[in-house]
Every structure is written in structure tokens, then in C-alpha cells.
Amino acid sequence: MSSMMPPEGNPSTDEQIIFQQEYQRVCQRTDRLIALAMCLQWPAVVLAAFFISPRTWNGNVGVLHPHITAAIWLGGLITVLPVLLSYLHPGKRSTRHAIAACQMLMSALIIHITGGRIESHFHVFGSLAFLAFYLDWQIIITATVVTLLDHLLMGLYAPELIFGSSIGSEWRLLEHVLWVVFCDAFLITSCIQSLRGLREAAHRDAEQKVLIHHAYHDALTGMGNRLLAHQELTTLLETPSSRTGFALLAIDLDRFKEVNDSFGHKVGDDLLIQVGERLRPLIRRKDTLVRMGGDEFVVILENCPDEAEAAAIAGRILESVNMPFYIGSHVVGVGASIGICLYPTGAGDVSELFHHADLALYKVKERGRNDYFFFDEEMRAEVMRQLQFEDRVRLAVHDGLFTVHYQPIVNSEGTLIGFEALLRWTDPVLGVVPPNAFIPVAERCGLIVPLGKWVLEQACLEAAGWQSSAGGGVKISVNVSPVQLTSPDFVTIVTETLANTGLRPELLDLELTESVLVEHGGRSAEAMQQLRALGVRLSIDDFGTGYSSLSYLRDLPVHRLKIDRSFVRDIVHSEAGRALIESMIEMGRTLKLQVLAEGVETAEQFEILRAAGCDEIQGFITSKAIPAAQAQGMVDHRRLLSSGQRAVAAKSAGEKEVVAA
Template identity: 35%
Template sequence: MFRNHFIPGAPESQHFVQPGGSPGCALRQAYVQQAPAMATLFSNLDGMLFRCLIDEFWTLLSVSPGCYGLTGYRAEDLVGNRQNSLESLTHPEDRAAVRGTILAALDTGSRYSIEYRIVCRDGEEKWVLERGVGLRDEGGLRLLEAYLEDITDRVQAQIQLAETELRYRSIFESAVVGMFQSTESGRYLAANPALARLYGYPSPEALISSLADIASGLYVDPQRRDDFKELIQRDGRVTDFESEIICCDGSRIWIAEHAHAVRSSDGTFLYYEGTVEDITERHRHQSVLQHQATHDPLTGLPNRNLLADRLAQAVQLARRKSGKVALAFVDLDNFKVINDSLGHAAGDQLLIEISSRLRTALRGLDTVARYGGDEFVLILGEQVSPDDTKHLLERVLATVQAPLELAGHGLRINCSIGVSVFPDDAQDLDGLLRVADVAMYHAKESGKGQYCFYTRDLNQAAQDRFALETALGSAIENNELTVVYQPKVDGGGRVRGFEALVRWNSAGQGLVTPDRFIPLAEETGQILAIGEQVLYAACRAAASWPLVDGQALGVAVNLSARQLREPGLLALVSDALAVSGLPPECLELEITESMIMGDMEHTIRVLKSIKGLGVRIAVDDFGTGYSSLAYLQQLPIDTLKIDRSFVSGCNRGGKAMAIPHAIIFLGRSLDLHIVAEGVETEAEREILTVCGCNEFQGYLFSRPLQSAAVDAYLQAIIA
């Protein structure tokens, strides 16, 4: 640290004082003259530079002039004086800790730093920071060189801060309003008793430990947490931020939050801080007023004012999912006759009854509104296919037509329905209503008690669907379906297995793509027979394949959602393995993400039973569903397959590679095997390999092969 720094004969202010005749005098005479500039530097230091023996007293050999300002002792009072040694200066309560820290550092040959108290000449206690290092002088004697500086002001400031925090904690704990601090990721850092009581938790600690994620665990609408953060980012704070939340006992209340972001001196975000109040009663009153403005007073259904908003929401969702929305214009048949003959009171009662029936017939995501008189409008969201809409409309007709008793009379009411579809027929409410009204009148003219679409295209589609369903049934019976196999290769291009895929070349329909007949087979239940045929064919084929590089090749077979729900699935898989002689570890069953998120407990039981056979489980098209990632830790999954939509163009990097990279990282963190589908370029394969992908499928390696072509493909590899 500082060596050979004494200047014999120089004034005390220019060097470390070492009075003659004291212990260590012979050692001090060995030190050589120090440069004047260094002596001046040492004399101007506020703290105390020193050198001491490593003994029971920490006997001082030399000190800088700053010792007087720090301790009240002059250099000649300290150097060589065991009564005023460094040990005696150290506060008695701190001596053991100081000695232990220094000796531990000396044992490892490292520098040390320690804060402790000293007792000055006048009895004042000061906090000091000592930093130093051990060394040996020219004679081999072990010494300590260190610097002691006064940090009393800093420590006192810390004590004052702690006291201030204690006072703040008292206010925090005693406040009658809820108070909190939370992280950006959505965990509570602190909560006061008032907030715990508001949310129904027995203590703040229980609240903090129970709510691991504020977005999903507290807010009824998890999106509110993102809204909260966006507003603070934009405005610096939120005021009267209203949300519905779920209490500990499952009840719901409305709250208003007032919060801001707390940042460090350099602007770094630390946490959110704010208050919460219960506004349930206020919100309930506002809701009553809002309901009166947007709902029909007779039936309680949404009125025209709310209808446009509900349609806008359904359209927005349809655009996001590239889906469709159906609008049905419902008119009661012969309502005027009933109203005139039985009276307006009976007519009102009839409208109330029909309103209730329409609600019952629809799903929770649909809307039924009273348009006026005996006219109702239905908004049917998320219509994937025309058949979805038809099933709903048929249920509406059957529900409305059920017998009822009105004013002592038994009646059977019919209705006529006109249907328009967004975006096919119109883009807005007025346009959809106009064409639906035209279709409704066509339904009345055609005999009433039925529905009619604005165009005839859907009727033609229904006929085509029926023809396809009939042809598919014949294909299953006549074994027209074939199984093809697409290779799966590792990073070195070596084939490791195949995926079995079903194909249909119909005598009457021509080549029918899987995206046409598989969904139909799922809906009609024909997928069970198809799945069974594919499973047995794939197992037989895989059992006949030769070893490649001394390893047996595996085969992957897709399971359908219906198969997963079938009680005989385990027996079917076991029999297919037994009949074919295929080792269980060579079979991999693929399920899609959406199949998992139904009955989770049932899915776990089924997959674990299959896994018990030794069969591998893969999740296909991963990342395309809307499910939580939590199931990855619960299910016995071996493989994740990255959907081709994320693979295409991933070599461009940036956003194109973000999702594949995230899936690979997630999968490897969970020790899962990663397979990329739809690889078509060498650049895609290279970047996926670098990221850690294990296997690849796609046209870059091979198109799906007929069974005979697989044999030739493998023979070429072996040769």
C-alpha cells in the first residue's frame, strides 16, 4: 500500500512520525526516504494512514498526521504505544469482529474492508471504515498497512433514514386506506393491514404470499394490470383507476387505485406505490344508471344503443382471429294477431318470455338485443364455419317454438330469421341489418318458422359438406386412406425417425387435403376410425424399418381430441404395439396445445397411463394456442414441436426468430426435446441448430413418402 515512505530528519508534518527508542525502532530505520510529493499527500489526508504489527495490540509503527483530526491523539501518542494502540482505540464491542475479519483476510492473502467504531481521546465515538492489506517487510516481519476514514456522518444518515422508515412504517401499518408497493412483474412487495382486510386476507403476509401474479390472481380482467402500467408509463401516475377484483373468499368488489412509479436518483424504475379504496357501492349506482341507458326496460335486453357496441366488439375479435360474425334478425310470426286478440299486457308477457328463451338458446359470448316491437337481433360471434351458425339458429328456432301458456291460452310461437355474415355480406351494423332484414322477409315468404341466409352460398357449402362426409365414410370402409411418412433428421442431417400423416385420394372427390377432411372427421366422429387405422399402419411400418447408425427409428402419430377422450385409448395403443412388435420407446404420440386445455385432470391421467407403456409424448404446433404455459410442468411431455408458421423465415432474425428462440429456450430449460416443423431452407436449419433445436422436419430434407418410398430412402442411407 505504501512502503519506504519515511523521511529521516523531516518535520512531523511531512512524514509518518516514528519516535526513537520505541518498539520496532530497528525496523523503522530500514525505511528509505520518500518523495516529498508523497509526504505532502499523506500529510493532507483527512483520515489516518498507518502501519502496525500483527500482534495482540495492533501496535502502531507509523501513522499519518491525519490521526489527530480523527482520534484526538498525535502521532507520538500512538506510535509504539501499547496503551494507545489500535486495539485500545477500537470500541470494545467491535474488537472481536474487527480482528476476526482482518485475520480471515490475511489467511487468504486478500485485502479487507470493515466498518466499526472507535473511541477518541475525548471519549467521543466515531464510525470508521478501515481498508488494508497484510505484507512482510524486508526482514520478513508480518505487518498490516491500512487507511482509516471517518464515516460517522454517513452512518448517522443511515440511522436517521432507518428511523424515518420506521415512522413511515407506523403510518403505513395504521392507515385506514389500503396501501401497497408492487413490482413491475406483478408481485406485491409490501401491503398494509388495511389492504389485507379490504381483499379479505387475514394478514399482509398472507396477501403477499397468496398473490404471486396480481394480473391473474387479483383482477377479474387480467388486462387491467397492463392498462395500469401503460397509464403510469404515459402519465407518470394513475388516479381513480377502477377495476373489479377477486377477494380471498372468491367474492368480487370494485376498487379505485391511486399510484405512481418510484424511481431511483438515476431514473431506474424501482416499484409501484399507491393506495386503494373500495368503490363497490359507487360503482353499483353507476352501473344501474348505465344499464337503464343501454337496456330495454321491458325485457332487460340490450337496446339499440348497446347493439352497435356489442357488434363492434364481436367484429374486432373476428378481425383479430380472421373469423366471422353472424347477425340474425328475428321477427315473431303473427305477433300482431296475438297482441290484438289477447291485449297488450299479454303481448308484453310474450315478449318477456321470448327474450328469456332467446337468452337460453344462445352461448355466453353471443348477444341478443331487442330492436323494437317484436323484433330481436342476435349477434353470433366466433363463427368458424357455416355449420356453427346453422346449429345455433336451429336451436333458437326449437327454443322459440316450444309450447307456452299465455293468458290462459296454450300457444306455439314461430319466428322467421334472416342472417347476414361479417365480413362476407357487409362491414357495419347498418349494412348487416339491411341485408339480414331482406333475408328475414324471404324466410317469411318461404313459409315462416325458418331461417334464411342472405346468399345461397352457405346452402351450397352444406350440400358439399354432406357429400364430403358421405365420401369419407366410404373411404374409411374401403381403406382408401393411406399413410405417408415424413423424415425427422437431427442437426447433422441423420434421420432419426418419421411422422405418420394421413392422405386421401378420393375416387369421386379427387385429392382431398387434410385441412378439409380432418376437421369434418373430428366433428362427425369418423376421426376415431381414421386414427385407429393410422396408428396400426404406422406401428407396423416402423417395426419393419432397419436400424440406422445402430439405432431403431421412431414414428410419431397424431392423436385427435376425440381419441384423447376415448376410454379405450390406452388399450388401443397397447394392442397396436403388441400386434406390430414395435418397442414402446419407438412410438411418439402427438397432441395439440388446444387438446390439453380441456379437462386437464383427465388429460394428465390419460397421458401418464400412456407414458407408463414407455411411449413418448409430444406437443404439436406449440405456440399457436391460447393456453397457459403452466401445463408444461404438469404433463409427462417429452417433445415440443415448433409450428411451421414460426419456422418460416426465422433466418431473418429479429422478430421472426423471437418466438422460435423463446420456445427452444423454454423447452430446453424443461429438458424437453425440440423439433422444428416446416424447415424449407438451409438458412432456417442453421439458425435453429445454433439456438439448440434437436430435430427438423420439412421439404428441405424430404416430402412425405409412401411406405415403399420410405424403404428405398432408408436403403440409400444405409448403403
């Protein structure tokens, strides 16, 4: 095996190569066939001389007839040369001409020792027909010239025979020449037709070769494709020698999407071509390099029984890909993540090999990319656990096993002003599953959009009821995933939900993380502007844990900052923690934003935050997240919590719970 098959050439060039190869095989085969025939003709000539010569002996005992001597020595000399040439220089043009000449000399020898019998002349026609197997009309011409010269030297074409009184002999000799010429014309025509057929076959083979090349090779880079990789791995698995081990490297370029988005697909294609050019010299000649599609490559390393050699090649690949790529006027920097699966320890068939290499590749990306990782059995077990958990999440979405609970939000005086809608899941098998466990899975599996839409509808429906019973209404906060915000129909979903539930837009607060604001830039900003135009309020959730920046806070249409619970935890006993949270509250005031503190659990924390000017409070100090019915009761009372009540509420909240981002 090799890194790739021979590159695709010009079809006409391929046709010529195939024709020459096939014609060479025809000539070599004919060389040996005629050499073998001459080895059989030699003893036949000797026997003919013995039985057909007028006198077997010349009258002297022990002395052979001259015809027998000629048959032995001349026949031997004529036979030895073709035999040597057919094995020393088979298929060469000079060999063909020499063999043709010797074959016709053998015919002349037979005619001579038989006394010119008419039936022996047919050996000439048979020899010419035999030489036609070369499919070379020039060989026929050479054979004819040798025949005519030989007959002339033997005196068969002497002038007295032509102009003498023996008209019958003259006519037989002229007839012989005419038959030779006729035979030549027939054989030359046959050779030309056979050559034409051979060229047509070569043309078909060349076209088939091009089709096969396209089927097994990538059109952009010229290297092998997924089909070739599958074929090579199948061959390795079926080869006993592969039991010593081989390795499969799954390579994925890091930041390739950013290159395509920033510089365009033309630069991206040129980058893929350059990556292929860099990878080829890094692997051995017997190894295979293919492009699986997109920015994914695969390297198959033969005779690689341990991790050391695979790791060495993977390291060279990383080092090479990490060097800058110069594409036109652009300098492009990418990295690579490599997942490695070893055989026979890693898998039993081709699909498992690919799957396990992909699992190792996924592990590299989880750990930060630009590295390589080997598949092992623990990874298999972990993946199986993840797949089973994903199945439980899918089933819960399908069967409607999720519920929405509501955690109260109060102002600095302890008055209820709203709730945050929090998703909860109690699985029949797994029990209570925290949101930080199932939300990432729902995002990865593409379930977060329908699930988020359902939560939004449920929360708005409940808040619409509170709107009536609470007079002025109670705000409802709903977390929005980055996947939801950047989906093209999210604004439409929010608009339709408000219209269907009758909730006033100003009572809906959508909570966004800092990361989505920075990473998704323009798309997020456009959606946020449209939502603000509807009258919907926007909050930055978990403020301080991401990319806190005055620039995006100034430019984006947000109304509220939600300080993450991690900053609230130490404000009672840490002066630095208290100073930090006070500066964050001051930042919010400067930007004319409301500030909410999450995770407030004690009266001391509440008082510190209120003294610092925090507008809103959320946490166990008021209540844990509660079902909709209990939330309705809290709305009905609109209770104002005193310091003592807040302490009791915090104590009764029990264990801490994790709130989904």
C-alpha cells in the first residue's frame, strides 16, 4: 500500500501506457512461443534430412550425408539465437526481427534438405502466419525479405529458369512468389485490425482506470477518499500479516471553520491542498493517507504494533500543521486534533476502527484540541454511559417528563417581583437529574430548541395567569440557550408565544450568557435588537464568569446583570469578595442597568447586598424553586419578607441545588 495511488494522468497518456504494456506482453509471449516451436522444429528437420534425402549415406561408412550435417549444425545455429534472445531480451523490437529472420531461415533449410519439394514451401506460409502473432506488420516484411533473399541465394530464381524452356518450373516459382505476396497482404491486414482492437481495449481500460481513480480519490487534493480508506482497512483486516498490528489516525483540523468564514472557501480549499502536501512526506511509503471529507483526514499506518511509533508520527503531524500556511496574501494558522486507534487491541472491524478513532478524537477536543489521544476500553465504557444518558434525555423529551419550577425574585425590600423558570427532571431510572447534567446533552443532541420552546410556553402561560391575579403582573425570567438565540426563527417563536399566552412583553425577561454575546456577535445582536423592539427585557446571566467587558455591555440592549452565585458566596467573610461584588454593582449603576444577585442564602449576605445597592435578590433566602401551584400562592399573597422570615426561609431551604445556566 502507499499514501495514494498514482496520480490521474491524461486519458490519452494512460491509453498509450496500457497499450504498450499489453503489446509488450503479447510480444514476450510470442517470443517464447516461437523459440519453443523452433526447438521442436530442429529435431524435425534432422529427421526430415535422414529420411527424405536422396542418399542417407555418401558411400563412406560412418560419414553423414551433407543434408543431415546441415540440419544438425545450421538448424542448431538458427535455433540457439532465438532461444537466447527470447529469454535475455524478451519483447524488444530487435529480438522480434531476429526471431523472424531465424524462423524464415529454418523454412529455407527445410526446403533445401528436402530438395525443393512443393509441400515444403508451405512451411513458409505457416511461418509467416506464426509471425503474425506479433501483430507487427514490419515483422512480416522482414520475414518476406529474408525469404526472397534466401530463395535467390539458393538459385530458385535463376534467370535461366525464368527464360529457359522449362515453362512449368518458371510458372511454379512465380506462383510461389505471388502466393507469398498474397499471404503478406492478408497477414498485414490482420495485424493492423488486431492492433486496432488492442488499442480500443486499451482505450476502454484507460477510461475504466479514470473512473476507478475518481471513485477512490478526492477531487480537490488528489489523495484517497473514504472508499479507499475502507478498502485498505478491509484488506489489512483480511491479511494474516496485519495481526502484528496497525494504527488508524483520525485527523481533524482546528479552526478550519473560522478560516472558511473569514477568508472564503477558495482559501479553505487551498489550505486543504497544502495540508495534504505537508502530510504526505511525514508518513511511510507503505502507509495510506486519505481525505475523509471537509477538514477530516485519515492515516493508516501498516506494521505499527505499539503506541510509540504512532505517537511519533502523530507528533510530527501536529508540528507540521501548527506551522503557518501562506495562501496568496493571507497567513493562515490552524492546528490539528488526532484520535488514534490501534489494531488488534482497538476494534474488530472497519466500522469499529473508525468509531473508536473518532471517540479518541472527540476526547482530544474535550481536552482543548491540538493534541493526540489513544482509544482505550475505559473510553468505550464512558461513551456507552454517555449514549445511554442521551437516550434517557431523548425519551424524557418525547414522553414529556420534564417540569418547570419557579424560584422567587425579590427586590431589596424583600417584596416579590418575579420568578425564574427552572427546568427540572426526575427520571424513573436515574432519579432526580440536575440541570447542569442534562442541559449540555440536550444542546449537543439538538433537543434544546424544542425543549426551550416548551419551557418558554409553559413559563409565559403561568405568568399570564399571574398577570391577572397580581394586578400589575409578575415578571418571569427564562434562560435562553446560545443555540436557541442563534436559530433563525427564535424571535418568531417568542412573538407567537406572547401572542398565544397573552403575556405582556415587558413581563418577560430572557436570560443570556456572556459567552453567547461574544462568540456569536452579529447574529446575537440582531436577535436582541428585535426582541427589545418587541418590549422584551434581556438579562446577562452568570455575570462575571465569562467575558465581562464594558464595550459589549454598552453596545448591547440589555436591561439587567445577574451576578453569579460564586461571587456572593464569600462576601460575608472576605473583604476582597465584598469589594469585588460592590464594584460589579457599581458597574451596573454606571451603565444604568439593574443588578440581581443569585445564590443568596443568608440574612447577612442579603443585608450586605442591599447596603451595596443591589436591586434584586434570588436564592434560598426567599425559597428554593417551587412548582407552579406554590408559586401561584406566593403571588396571591405578594408577601414582604422581614429579616427574621428571610432567615427562617433560608434555613428551611435545606440542601443547595444547582440552577441551570
